[in-house]
Amino acid sequence: MSNFTAEDKAAITSLWAKVNVEDAGGETLGRLLVVYPWTQRFFDSFGSLSSPSAIMGNPKVKAHGVKVLTSLGEAIKNLDDLKGTFGQLSELHCDKLHVDPENFRLLGNVLVTVLAILYGKEFTPEVQASWQKMVAGVASALASRYH
C-alpha cells in the first residue's frame, strides 16, 4: 500500500519531533468537530460542543485529541507496518466505536492543515506530500479490519 521513501520518512519524523502533542491534539480534533460538525455524532458524552469556542476550549476534546495524536506518534515509529500497528485499533473502531472510515480521512486532512498552520513555509509541498501518504496509510490501516 503506502510505500514510504527515505525522504518521506525523514520529512515525517523530523516534523513530528517538533510537534507539541498537547497543543496539536486539541487543535486537530477540535477543528474536525468545528469544520465537519456531523463528526460530533461520536462525542455526545463530551459536554458542550455548541460553538467553535466551546469546542476548541472543551477539555474532553483536548484530552481525546491528545490520545489520538499519541497513537499517531506510535504509527510514525512503524511506518513500514501500519496495518500491524493499527490492527487492534481497527477492530475497536469497527466493532465498538462504529466509526465510518471516511472520518479517518477527514481527520487526516485536518491534521495536515494544522501542521501547515504550525510550520508555515517549512510545510512545503514536498513535506505535505509525505504527510498525505502518512495520513492515507493510517486511515487505510484503521479501516483494514472492518467487516
Place this chain on the structure above:
Amino acid sequence: MSLTKTERTIIVSMWAKISTQVDTIGTETLERLFLSYPQTKTYFPHFDLHPGSAQLRAHGSKVVAAVGDAVKSIDNIGAALSKLSELHAYILRVDPVNFKLLSHCLLVTLAARFPADFTAEAHAAWDKFLSVVSSVLTEKYR
C-alpha cells in the same frame, strides 16, 4: 448548503489579504496538488508542470482569480461562475472527486501563509465556501 453572514464576512475579509499574493498562492496550490495527488496531473498532459514553469504560474493565477470572482459575488456564486461551470461540464470534465483535492490544497496553502487568520472558524468557513464553489462547478455535469 449556503453560507451564513458570518462565514461570508470571514471569507471576504481574508480575501483582502489573499488578493495581494494571488499569483504565488495559485502556483503553490497547484504544486501541492500535483505532488500530493499525482493522478491529478493526468488532466495536464499538455503542460510543463515543473516548479517555476510559466504555465503552472499562469494556470495557478487563473484558478485563484476564479475563486476571487466567487468571493466578489459571494451572494450569488452560481451566477458568477456560470460560464466556468459549463466549461467544466462540457469541455474539461474533471472528475468531481478532484475538486475536493484542489480545495484541500488551497486550504493548506492559505493555512501556511495566514496562520493567525486561519482560526477554526475561518477554517470551517473556507472549507464550506470551497465546497459551494465545487458544487457550482459540477452542477451541470449531468
